[in-house]
Amino acid sequence: MIVADHLTKRYPGGFDAVKAVSFEIGAGDMVFITGHSGAGKTTLVKLIGAVERPTAGSLLVNGQNLSALRSSALPYLRRHFGLVFQDQKILFDRNVMDNVLLPLQIVGLPRREAVRRAQAALDKVGLLDREKANPIALSGGEQQRLAIARAVVNRPSVLLADEPTGNLDAESAADIMAIFESFHQVGVTVVVATHDHHWIERYRPQVLRLDHGRLA
Amino acid sequence: MTQHGAAVEGAVRRLLAAPLNTLLSLLVIGIALTLPAAGYVLLDNLREVGKSASGVQQISLFMAVDADRKAVAEIESRLGQAGAGKWRFVPKEDALKHLKGNEGMAEIVASLPRNPLPDAFIVEPADAAPEKLEALRQTMAGWPRVAHVQLDSAWVKRFDAFLRLGKLAVTLLAALFAAGLVAVTFNTIRLQVMAQAAEIELARLIGATDAFIRRPFYYFGALQGALGGLLAAALVAVAVRVLAGPVAELAALYGGAFILRGPGLVDAGLLAGVGAVLGWLGAQLSVSLSLRRFG
Numbered sequence: 001m002i003v004a005d006h007l008t009k010r011y012p013g014g015f016d017a018v019k020a021v022s023f024e025i026g027a028g029d030m031v032f033i034t035g036h037s038g039a040g041k042t043t044l045v046k047l048i049g050a051v052e053r054p055t056a057g058s059l060l061v062n063g064q065n066l067s068a069l070r071s072s073a074l075p076y077l078r079r080h081f082g083l084v085f086q087d088q089k090i091l092f093d094r095n096v097m098d099n100v101l102l103p104l105q106i107v108g109l110p111r112r113e114a115v116r117r118a119q120a121a122l123d124k125v126g127l128l129d130r131e132k133a134n135p136i137a138l139s140g141g142e143q144q145r146l147a148i149a150r151a152v153v154n155r156p157s158v159l160l161a162d163e164p165t166g167n168l169d170a171e172s173a174a175d176i177m178a179i180f181e182s183f184h185q186v187g188v189t190v191v192v193a194t195h196d197h198h199w200i201e202r203y204r205p206q207v208l209r210l211d212h213g214r215l216a
Numbered sequence: 217m218t219q220h221g222a223a224v225e226g227a228v229r230r231l232l233a234a235p236l237n238t239l240l241s242l243l244v245i246g247i248a249l250t251l252p253a254a255g256y257v258l259l260d261n262l263r264e265v266g267k268s269a270s271g272v273q274q275i276s277l278f279m280a281v282d283a284d285r286k287a288v289a290e291i292e293s294r295l296g297q298a299g300a301g302k303w304r305f306v307p308k309e310d311a312l313k314h315l316k317g318n319e320g321m322a323e324i325v326a327s328l329p330r331n332p333l334p335d336a337f338i339v340e341p342a343d344a345a346p347e348k349l350e351a352l353r354q355t356m357a358g359w360p361r362v363a364h365v366q367l368d369s370a371w372v373k374r375f376d377a378f379l380r381l382g383k384l385a386v387t388l389l390a391a392l393f394a395a396g397l398v399a400v401t402f403n404t405i406r407l408q409v410m411a412q413a414a415e416i417e418l419a420r421l422i423g424a425t426d427a428f429i430r431r432p433f434y435y436f437g438a439l440q441g442a443l444g445g446l447l448a449a450a451l452v453a454v455a456v457r458v459l460a461g462p463v464a465e466l467a468a469l470y471g472g473a474f475i476l477r478g479p480g481l482v483d484a485g486l487l488a489g490v491g492a493v494l495g496w497l498g499a500q501l502s503v504s505l506s507l508r509r510f511g
Contacts, residue, residue, distance in 0.1 A: 049421075051421055072426075075423045075424060075425045076423065076425075078422060078423035079422075079423035083421060083422060085421075089414070089417070089418045089421070091414060091415055091418065093415075102415075102418070102422070103422050103423070105219070105222055106419060106422065106423055106424045106425075107423070108218045108219045109218070110218055111218070111222075150422075154423075
């Protein structure tokens with residue numbers, strides 16, 4: 001489903017964040033990308049999520065080569081992924097429901113159906129009773145759950161998360177990881193970048209360990 | 217359609233979200249459109265005056281004072297043959313009676329030893345083209361016992377030239393203010409893009425197309441421009457309403473009846489349309505430049 005072959009990302013200035021990385025992630029897998037800070041985890045997540053484009057090598061997602069894809073086709077490919085960002089990227093000028101509705105507005109889903117789906121997503125992460133709340137009033141864990149609801153509302157085939165528990169206390173982090181596990185259980189491919197080995201021992205996922213941009 | 221509806225809804229929400237900013241922007245756009253719109257309304261009214269004046273364009277043919285009935289009959293016959301249009305004969309007696317009826321003229325006319333006025337024909341030519349009128353005037357002047365033929369078309373030409381000059385001036389003014397409207401929209405949208413940077417960045421990351429991101433700004437620009445256009449139409453209508461009375465009074469003092477015409481529904485629609493197109497253009501320029509930093 002996701003096949004990387006000598007995947008490389010060089011940023012302007014000549015810094016190689018990811019160097020000739022090759023791997024395969026099958027449909028329904030749960031994969032953790034680990035490594036120290038600056039190892040290239042975030043860049044790899046961005047490459048898989050079609051947020052960044054490779055500078056060398058190839059990355060096939062559902063048979064589509066990201067390197068060869070036209071820029072105008074990228075938005076449509078991105079819709080296959082549910083992205084949970086390190087900084088959450090929650091919009092604080094709208095309520096919880098409207099945050100979750102955004103991906104559905106992007107794909108042009110009729111309002112009634114979109115609200116129904118958003119409510120289901122919020123229910124899945126335990127935030128249905130907060131749908132009218134402003135995200136500023138949510139705790140850190142709740143904000144991360146909101147980000148997950150927004151990521152899964154479009155029913156993506158791949159859920160990508162970059163350090164989703166980085167800023168959370170142990171209890172909230174456990175809740176978040178349990179939510180990822182529940183999506184994995186129903187067949188969603190889950191790719192999580194984390195530096196916390198505790199979760200690897202607990203969920204025993206496939207692991208891609210990065211060291212200075214290379215697979216260790 | 218769902219996305220277009222959502223974009224329009226978003227644009228309306230943004231307009232309502234900052235009512236003071238919206239009001240000020242609308243005022244700037246409205247005033248920018250009011251000046252050329254008022255110019256066009258003024259020219260339109262003047263054109264109407266010109267039309268009604270040239271519509272009754274006349275050639276006055278004066279017989280020699282001592283011309284007899286036979287000479288008059290001869291001219292009548294020639295007018296028929298020349299296909300000059302409609303005419304009426306004004307006998308010198310009727311002319312004197314009419315003169316006498318004018319205020320202050322009765323005594324003067326009474327003091328005259330004899331009627332100094334000639335018989336005359338008032339001709340309303342079938343073809344009012346200036347060159348045709350001039351040719352007809354020259355033909356008539358050559359007829360026997362005709363003392364003078366008067367064609368007052370010079371003022372029509374001058375008036376026409378003035379209208380053309382006015383139209384050009386208003387067009388230049390309109391172009392200038394149109395650029396102003398585009399600039400106002402450009403700046404408003406640029407500020408909006410900056411204010412919504414987080415949403416735009418997120419939308420891009422989760423699969424929004426360029427069109428999805430740009431659309432609400434386009435609708436915002438168009439909506440703002442259209443409302444500005446309607447405001448301009450309202451301002452011109454109010455101005456016309458205020459001026460209509462004094463203008464009618466002035467026209468009455470010159471013995472005429474003139475009603476100042478304001479912008480109609482079609483004009484208001486046209487102004488709103490022009491405002492919308494210019495607003496859309498300003499938004500397009502602004503969004504194209506402002507979104508570059510989002511990659």
